[in-house]
Amino acid sequence: MLNNEKDVFNVLFEAVSEGVLVVNDLQKIVSVNSSIEKMFGYNKDELIHEKLEILIPKRYHPNHGSHFKGFMKQKEKRQMGKGRDLYGARKDGTVFPLEIGLNPFEIHEETFVMALVIDVSIRKQQEFEILKLNEELEIKVAERTRELSKTVHELKVVNVELDAENQKRIEAENHIKDALKKEIELNELKTKFLSLVSHEFKTPLSGILTSTMLLGKYKLTEQQEKRDKHLETITNKIHYLNNILNDFLSVEKLDSGQINYKFHTFKLSKVVNEVIYNANMLLKEGQKINYPEDIDEISLTQDEKIIELSLSNLLNNAIKYSPENAVINIEVKQDKTYTTFKVKDNGIGIPEVDQKNIFNRYFRAENALLTQGTGIGLNIIKSHLKNLGGTVTFESTEHIGSIFTMKIINKGKK
Known part of the structure; x- marks a missing residue:
């Protein structure tokens, strides 16, 4: 281990x-x-x-x-x-x-x-340059002030020059302040990311270790059911860790432009059936998925795996963030150009203050921090859909629920 x-x-x-x-x-x-x-x-x-x-x-x-x-x-x-x-x-x-x-x-x-x-060597150098610039400007101001006493005409000329120089100083200071603010925000985000992902790995690894230790204690034939239970726990947690690592590999491939999409024509019902079948194994007590109507004749010429990945992500999130006995609705509509998917839940919703960042990589809303997840999934599917001529948007109200809308062009460019 x-x-x-x-x-x-x-x-x-x-x-x-x-x-x-x-x-x-x-x-x-x-x-x-x-x-x-x-x-x-x-x-x-x-x-x-x-x-x-x-x-x-x-x-x-x-x-x-x-x-x-x-x-x-x-x-x-x-x-x-x-x-x-x-x-x-x-x-x-x-x-x-x-x-x-x-x-x-x-x-x-x-x-x-x-x-x-x-x-932060570069940043310290920039701060030094700002201080140097201020000192030079102060020297120039002192020199100009002495010259201003000569004539009113010279006063007007020098004022114009000083205004321009002061504007440059303000612009330089604002530029450095913006750079420092972005650097601090990035540092905080990455520190939060490392802490989050460390927890995401530590929890299933601890579960695998515990189940492995307990397996050694169940040696009798009549204890097979207990052995099977722990083997299932180990398998599920390994799949969970494998999915996280696959997400990291997807991020790397997207960033490096190494994705090769494979287009072919397929029945949409095939993808929907597969997604819902897999999602049923994740349902909480009393949860139900409403199957979309009138999709048997709908076809797409797209990368089938990416459509399945994107729809699975939205549906699994709806299950994860909805309570027991909740109903999750899937709607599918197609016109001459686009196919639109809507996944609606009545779960915890997304706080308004967090909504602007929901598609940012590694970001998680404050009310979702205690639920397993890395904040990568939505960023990945948004990048894939953009590459395939599609979009993903949402509407959400905290404590009421969310509607995620995925829109994809019917015929992708091969």
């Missing part, structure tokens, strides 16, 4: 461009991604099992131990070093500024800390 967990973390670490490292409660490095190697100039083998101080400038070593112990007492994720500058030490001895997000977690009763490390 430990090797499987290491493989999972390696996939996660390499999925982000920032540096990711994990240390244990003894401050020894247990895992790093390739971005850390590039950032600090070390090979992975040179860092594993080394003290964290290998990456910290020597002048900060005396205080580092107390900072680390203080963090481990509280054990809550946060930004490191608020109110002060942080620096890292490369293998060649050079020192550079950085920002670090800390996230503690436990596996098998062992405590670890995951750090998201960002090299």
